[in-house]
Amino acid sequence: MEKKRILVVDDEENIRILYSEELQDEGYDVIVASNADEADIKIKESNPDLITLDIKMPGMDGIELLRKLREHDKNIPIIMCSAYSDYKQDFRTWASEAYVIKSSDMLELKSTIREILKKGRSRE
């Protein structure tokens, strides 16, 4: 079976490194982007199966990017990843598949990704 490809969008380099290594260990193909523009390019280039999206980023933030992505592609699963829990209440984030609060313990993120990809496969 072909590896699922995940795009990690986060402005913090160390987070990108942590996420890619952890997710690669989970058996995913991981590509990264540090801002909205880069994410746009990477999505067109590599057509990822799932995107994790940081909210607070310089330039266009995660919520705005989410809105833009949804205009083009209604189906690509997106997980909002933030240190803030506040945005959970922001209805604009409801367009995403899930909302995970960043933690040094990656179990929640990993299980969420797994579940979403599994659902997606059963839907296909």
Add this chain to the structure above:
Amino acid sequence: MRAVKSKSYRRGRIADIQKVSGENWLEILSEVGRIAALTLELETRLNLIVELIARQTGSDACSILLMDEDRENLVLKATKGLNPMSINKVILKAGEGITGLTAKEMKVIASRNALNDPRSVYFPETWEERFKSVLSVPIMDKNDCIGVIYTQTISEKDYTENDIRLLTTIANNISWMIKNAQLYEEARQKIAELSILYEISMAMQTTINLDRLLRIILSCVTVGSVLGFNRASLFLVNEKTNTLQGMMGLGPDSGEDARDIWNKLTEITNLFQWLTSQGEALGKKESSFDKFIKSTRIPITQDSGILALTVIEKKPFNIKDARNDPRVNKELLDKLGINSFATVPIITKNQVLGTIVVDNIYTSRPIRDEDLQSLVRFATHAGWAIENARLFSQLREANKDILIAEQQLIQSERLSALGQLAAELAHEIKNPLVTIGGFARRLSEKTDFSPEGKKYTDIIISEVERVEKLLKDILNYSRDVKPTFSDYNINTLIDEVLSSYERIFSDSGVIVKKELSVNIYPLHIDTSQIKQVFLNILYNAVECMTGKGGVITIKTEPLSGEEGVTISISDTGGGIPPEILDNIFNPFFTTKRQGTGLGLSLSKKIIESHGGTIGIDNRIGEGATFIITLPRRQK
């Protein structure tokens, strides 16, 4: 009269008669006129007159009686020859005795031997037994008799026409002198009263402190030169309880005390200064009278006695025989130990503020209606001053409330600024923390560490976890909690919470008892938030009983008075130390090394956002009970 004259008498008194006839008459009358020019004072005038007449008529005594203000009694006002101590003491009714008859019938009476005269009445205190003859002449003012002037002689005397005409002429001449001296006296008293009232109102304006003011007021009522009552007390209306409340009593406790105080009072030269100093005298030893008054409460109803009536009917009462007055409350009377007293209402703008009660317990001086009138006038001034003081204290209270509210506002603004700062800081810390912890975990998984290496990375991981939990609590706290409500059975919620805690209870040796009422409505609540509250409280309870074991009791019962539930969670952990009890709901307060101190303050915030309350019943040595009330619906 001429008929009783004897020849021998006439011979013996020729010289005397000549003396008082002709120029001598004029001399006497001009001397009377000089007295008028000499002084305006009634007492001095009368004294000079009786002396002059006794001397010029060769009488052994000359005295003047004047009608009192009620025009009922004659009072001895001046004498030459009688016991001077009897001045003002000899009081006789019109018609009583020779002089009384003179006044009543407005005619001259001459009696050669008054001792045998059936019309005579003797007053032993005047020492008048030694006098035989008396000539008594009315002092007329137009058609009114205002007094009597009379001469007495030790030896028997036949009064001649001349004697009678002389004394009558003198009486007519002194009438206007007495009259205008009386008017002068009255005017002087009025002025004195006015200037005293002025000084009093000035003194009352020196303070807006109610206690000091009341003391000044009562000092005014009791000071000798002013209203001069022995004792005075002041009651104010308490509108909430509809009672008269004793505020202050001023007066000596005994006759001896009274003398001491009155001796001091005679030294007062500056009334204003003295009165204001009385305001300062507060806090000095209180008399038992004061204590009694302060402890007195009288309901304002028709049947509660004179004080209540004074307020209800808005008028003064002068009670002369209290024992036999059905309106008087006998219990109060016994405590006051008096049989006569007076009350006046304190009225401003048609509203009765209270009453002033006065008595003359030590001197037993009757309270005259004009005393009462002065007191009524005074009470009006006092009323305005009390009203001012009250308004001022209300203003001060309101101002205090505003200040407190302002303080709270500043405090909550500070807290909210602190909250925002904490939130921002938390986020800045969160990202690096995630990477530190994340890589520590990878390190721990990927690397084949020595036992020390494993231990160290585990410490990093757990410490990062701790900080992450702290940040999560802070972020939850600083964020406004907006509950999402649904109808839920609180008993079910409790069961869910308890089952998820089951292992922790058994590990800690804690037994859980449930006393859940079935008669409760489902509540409109945010279940996850309320769950959080229960978890916080249970966590604290378990922690204080860990190692010792204990019992946690959870009870639900319907809220009394409205729809809702009371939930009580009790432990047997020994209670909360009193020194920290006040702080447990304060944010960031904790006694635990591992805690953030946000648990209980967050719980309070959650319960309050549900329109409920949370409190503690703390029993030192036994345990604590958290009592939560939740309305069925948030208002």
